[in-house]
Amino acid sequence: MKEHIFNLLGTQYPLIQAPMAGVQDSKLAIAVSEAGGVGSVPCGMLSIEQIVHEIKAVDSASNKPFNLNFFCHKPEPYDPTRQNKWQKRLQPYFTELGAEIDSNDKQASRMPFSHDIADAIESFKPQLISFHFGLPSKDLMQRIKGWGGKVISSATTAGEAAWLEANGADGVIAQGLEAGGHRGMFLSMDLSTQQRMTTLLAQIIDAVTVPVIAAGGIANNSDVKAALALGASAVQVGTAYLLCTEATTSDLHRDAIKNRERSETAVTNIFSGKPARGIINRAMKEVGLMNELAPGFPHTAIEMSQLRRHSKKLGRDDFIPLWCGQNTQGCSEASASVITKQLVYGL
Numbered sequence: 583m584k585e586h587i588f589n590l591l592g593t594q595y596p597l598i599q600a601p602m603a604g605v606q607d608s609k610l611a612i613a614v615s616e617a618g619g620v621g622s623v624p625c626g627m628l629s630i631e632q633i634v635h636e637i638k639a640v641d642s643a644s645n646k647p648f649n650l651n652f653f654c655h656k657p658e659p660y661d662p663t664r665q666n667k668w669q670k671r672l673q674p675y676f677t678e679l680g681a682e683i684d685s686n687d688k689q690a691s692r693m694p695f696s697h698d699i700a701d702a703i704e705s706f707k708p709q710l711i712s713f714h715f716g717l718p719s720k721d722l723m724q725r726i727k728g729w730g731g732k733v734i735s736s737a738t739t740a741g742e743a744a745w746l747e748a749n750g751a752d753g754v755i756a757q758g759l760e761a762g763g764h765r766g767m768f769l770s771m772d773l774s775t776q777q778r779m780t781t782l783l784a785q786i787i788d789a790v791t792v793p794v795i796a797a798g799g800i801a802n803n804s805d806v807k808a809a810l811a812l813g814a815s816a817v818q819v820g821t822a823y824l825l826c827t828e829a830t831t832s833d834l835h836r837d838a839i840k841n842r843e844r845s846e847t848a849v850t851n852i853f854s855g856k857p858a859r860g861i862i863n864r865a866m867k868e869v870g871l872m873n874e875l876a877p878g879f880p881h882t883a884i885e886m887s888q889l890r891r892h893s894k895k896l897g898r899d900d901f902i903p904l905w906c907g908q909n910t911q912g913c914s915e916a917s918a919s920v921i922t923k924q925l926v927y928g929l
């Protein structure tokens with residue numbers, strides 16, 4: 583018997599606004615939670631001080647349920663030889679942009695969930711925590727459960743979903759191949775295992791007893807209804823919020839989404855080292871979608887972030903990750919509250 587979704591989310595609507603690191607902060611989460619969905623605060627690229635600041639911002643603005651999201655990848659060691667090869671591959675772009683590679687920069691800004699983070703957030707007793715790239719260690723899971731928190735995480739195969747349930751997840755997000763941003767893959771990095779949302783959803787519903795949340799390509803009320811009719815207990819929607827007024831999506835990113843002629847997306851590893859879906863830009867075309875020279879996650883992002891900054895200054899999106907799902911039909915420059923109501927009621 584599956585737990586009722588209300589016990590997990592505690593909200594009026596079975597809808598989670600997908601956490602989207604880099605394009606939103608607590609403002610979007612507050613707007614969605616106040617509108618009756620679950621707003622999410624992505625913490626994967628924040629410092630501990632910033633995470634605490636965001637939790638306080640949500641707590642002071644709203645008493646509605648919200649979700650805190652973390653990455654829980656196993657950091658791969660920084661490998662100077664691999665990094666050097668990657669730098670050589672990207673050198674022509676630095677030359678073109680009149681910039682130099684900063685080789686002293688060795689820290690990419692993506693930290694996995696840790697005891698230090700748990701120490702900092704424990705007193706706030708966050709009730710819903712979502713993870714990407716698996717689950718944290720058993721003792722960290724126990725700490726979250728110890729303060730009464732529920733845990734959900736993304737699965738991109740039925741095998742990953744079963745693993746998540748066996749390791750303590752209270753719900754599983756079925757992340758279809760259409761989804762924008764990083765693929766939550768953690769048992770295998772083989773892209774041929776990845777399925778579209780409807781196929782994956784059916785397989786995951788069969789594989790687990792916990793509630794299943796459908797994600798990927800859900801852009802309007804018909805999509806929400808279809809996912810629920812297929813047996814999802816809730817939906818998680820990201821791309822549809824990318825243009826909304828509360829998102830911090832950059833102008834270059836917004837322009838690429840609005841420009842339908844070029845909003846074709848693909849999965850690439852060249853921005854972080856892990857596969858993620860974004861709008862195809864010059865870097866993806868020229869460096870290749872999946873480049874084997876890309877160092878381990880997240881070290882690939884070190885030089886790419888430098889290129890991104892130079893590219894941005896020139897007003898070009900050539901080296902900017904334009905994370906976006908395949909279905910941009912739900913994107914509009916409305917408030918998050920309007921988008922949430924459109925998704926839930928089709929208003």
Ligand SMILES: Cc1cc2nc3c(=O)[nH]c(=O)nc-3n(C[C@H](O)[C@H](O)[C@H](O)COP(=O)(O)O)c2cc1C
Pocket residue numbers: 600601602603605624625626651712713714736757760761762763764797798799800818819820821822905906907908909
């Ligand atoms: C710009 C962007 C950033 C994302 N960042 C995160 C993140 O930080 N953590 C996470 O768990 N998922 C992240 N995702 C993936 C979403 O959780 C979700 O799987 C996806 O948005 C659902 O598909 P859709 O974009 O088609 O709605 C991101 C997605 C996008 C579009």
